[in-house]
Amino acid sequence: MVLRTGGYTAGMASRINDEDIALVRERARIDEIVGSYVALRNAGGGSLKGLCPFHDEKTPSFQVTPSRGLFYCFGCGVGGDVITFLQKIDNLSFTEAVQTLADKVGVQLRIEDDGQPSPPPGQRVRLMAANTAAAEFFASALLTPEAIDARRMLTERGFDRAAAELFGVGYAPKDGRALHRHLNKAGFRDDELVRAGLIREHGGWDYFQGRVIWPIRDSANSVLGFGARRLYEDDRLPAKYINTPETVLYKKSRVLYGLDQARQNIGKKLQAVVMEGYTDVMSAHLAGVDTAVAVCGTAFGEDHARLLQRLMGNSDTTRGEIIFTFDGDRAGQAAALKVSRLDRAFTTQTYVAIEPSGMDPCDLRMAKGDAAVRELVARREPLYRFVMAHTIEGFDLDRADGRVSAVRAAASMLAAVRDRSLVDQYVRDLAQLVGMDVDEVRRVLSSAPRQSRGARQPPSRRVEAEPPPGELQVSEVTPAPNSQLPWPDPGDRNLDVERGTVKVMLQYPTLFDTQWDGVQPEDFTHPAYRAVFEAILATPYSAHDWAEAVAQATPDPIARQLEIALLVEQILREPDERYASAYAARLRLLTTMRQIADLKSRLQRTNPLNAEERYDTMFRRLIELETRRKQLLQDSLGLTE
Structure with a gap:
């Protein structure tokens, strides 16, 4: 039996034996x-408790429960198992x-790719180790006499030795081997x-020779590859x-330079600044723009957009922003227009920052200092407005x-x-750009063809293959678009019994009889607790993977996240069967008391004659x-003893 878990490469799906996944979770x-x-x-x-790595906090609300293999933050609502923690962090x-x-x-995974050979177990780590060793070699080579031209180039671009070390910049010797x-x-x-792309298959020559080298890392600081500049x-x-x-x-369509430096700040600030080159990213970070990244040898695409949104929490929100910086020349303007056509891939607001002088961020920093780079980003304008201005350029506005x-x-x-709250301002901007009265512009827009004014289709949110069975997914407290369930307030005393019941059921299911001691879905007044119980009711008990099985039976993402919270939430005393019942x-x-109150009300309204x-x-x-x-009151006394 295998699980489909998303591929190593585009268009390829990997399958990992579920027994191997279970063994990884266990070990x-x-x-x-x-x-x-x-x-x-x-x-x-x-x-165990600590400060949450996924949001800023001063009082620890991040909890780990080793016995259940789960983590949960009661501050921001992020939770899951050891696999989802590594995915998120x-x-x-x-x-x-x-x-x-x-x-x-030390688990040897059995992995197969549909129609394609799979990397042998451990190969990824082996190639990462080779890349790490190569990065160290290049960095040390930058200090050799041969690399004087490389050091001069960096110095001329405003980077000293400390900056080169911070970004791991190196040099590939001309030797060739x-x-x-x-x-x-x-x-x-x-x-x-x-396989790592470090030497050429024919002749064994070094892939990079006589060039300045930038290591390209993922958000976990692992070296995936390199970028090199001609000298x-x-x-x-x-x-x-x-x-x-x-x-x-x-995979050049899936990597961003500077992600190792910017990852945490992108998540905290819900902002990413996309630049065009390695030195631009270095300049931005040194100037205080610590969310800067750059594409590597390809144009910014949908995979890059998904990657950044994943770092921002992948939440469907207008609070996040992606800012594109382009040179002020025609090529930069064309790049901005091309990015605008990708806008349907974003769920965040998109902006563009173009320096009127035509200087790139690196040149701008050298000419005018760090503040100028920060001001460039601060002067960003909505991508819509930029595109709007270029859209009307082809018309005779006279x-x-x-x-x-x-x-x-x-x-x-x-x-x-x-963000519909911005539309009115954009209409005013458009009126100003074309030289028309605002009300007249609104009349023209209202009479525009329906296909032009039609509601925008929601962007695709699929980052990778559907999560495999058994995976406890990380989710935010804010309901996902396909969820209609409200998040229950854990401090609501009126819901204490509902919360406590499903919590004990999840953590100690064997304390209840096979019929869950007579509990029914209608006993829950809050829809989220009811959804969790319905998943419990639909799940045959298994000592090996109870929590995972319940998660599989829970279609709603909010209910799944609530299950994680309840699985790690403490129970004040060691429960037994009497406590559960x-x-x-x-x-x-x-439930009975509500039924009694309702029945008494109906009796009062009914004439017995x-x-x-x-x-x-x-x-x-x-x-x-x-x-x-009376009987249930007697049976429930165990909670107060």
């Missing part, structure tokens, strides 16, 4: 994995997270170096910049029909604005409910 101690990122302390009851796919953990705990020999001595085979006129490769070829690790045509051309763009009795008691039979039936029912109430 990878969540307290050790989380503890390598978060300082944890004993919180009692078998739980290091921005990995499910497959990558499982592979990383498997290599840590220096890296090959070095890595062979370090124990790496030629076939591994070819010498006699370089046999005419391209100014070259990158690592496509490998198991390096003619009335030209102005009307320009407004109509902008209608479809205005219909696509995500008392909770069930108290929950049923509350005109509706004698109906009145007698309700009265007999009231006696039955009162008898049940």
Whole structure:
């Protein structure tokens, strides 16, 4: 039996044996994995606490429960198991997270790719190790006498030795086999170096020769590949910049330079500044723009957009922003227009920042200082407005029909604005740009063809393959678009019994009888607690994977996240069967009391003389409910003992 978990490469789906995934979860101690990122302390009851790595806080609300293999933050609502923690903290796919953990705990994964050969177990880690060793070699080579031209180039761009070390900048010797020999001595085979894109398959020549080198890392600080800049006129490769070829690790459409430096700040600030080059990113970070990243040898695409949104929490919100910086020349303007056509891939607001002088951020920093780079980003304008200005350029605005045509051309763009509160301002901007009265522009827009004004289709949110069965997904407290469930307030005393009942059911299911001590879905007044219980009711008990099985039976993302919260939430005393049955009795008691109140109200409104039979039936029912109430009250006393 296998699980489909998302591929290593585009268009490819990887399948990992579910027994191997279970073994990884079993061997990878969540307290050790989380503890390598978060300082944890004993919180009692078998739980550990620390400051949440996913949001700023001063009082620890991040809890790890090793016995259940789960984590949960009661501050921001993020939670899951050891695999989802690694996915979230290091921005990995499910497959990558499982592979990383498997290599840590010594599990040999059985992986197959549909129609394609799969990397042997452990190969990814081996190639990462080779890349790390190569990065260290390049960095040390930058300090050699041969690299004087590389150091001069960096100095002329405003980067001293400390800046080069911060970003791991290095130099590839002109020798042509220096890296090959070095890595062979370090124990790496030629076939591994070819797969990593470090040497060429034919001849064994170093892939990079006589160039300045930038290591390209993922958000977990692992070296995936390299970018290299031409230095010498006699370089046999005419391209100014070259990158690592496509490998198991390096997919240019899925990597961003500077992500290792910017990852945490992008998540905290819900902002990403996309630049065009390595030196631009370095300049931005040194100037204080610590959310800067850059594409590597390709245009910004949908995969890049998904990657950044995943770092921002992948939430469907207008609070986040992606800012594109382009040169002020025609090429920069064309790049901005091209990005605008990708806007449907974003769920965040998009902006553009173009320096009027035409200088790139690196030149701007050298000419005018750090403040100028920060001001460039601060002066950003909405991408919609930028595109709108260029949309109307092709119309003769001196003619009335030209102005009307320009407004109509902008209608479809205005219909696509995500934040509807901005539309009115954009309409005013458009009126100013075309030289028309605002009300006249509105009339033209209202009469524009329906296809121009049609509602925008929601962007696709699929980042990768559907999560595999058994995975406890990370989710935010804010309901996902496909969820209609409200998040229950854990402090609502009126819901204490409902919360406590499902909490005990999730954590100690064997304390209840096979019928869950008579509890029914209608006993829950809050829809989220009811959804959790319905998943419990639909799940046959299994001691091995109870929590995962319940998660599989829970279609709603809010209910799944609530299950994680309840699984790690402490129970104030060691429960036994009497305690569990008392909770069930108290929950049923509350239902009975509501039924009694409703029945008494109906009895008061019923005339016993005109509706004698109906009145007698309700009265007999009231006696039955009162008898049940007394019994349930007695059965529920275990909660207060």
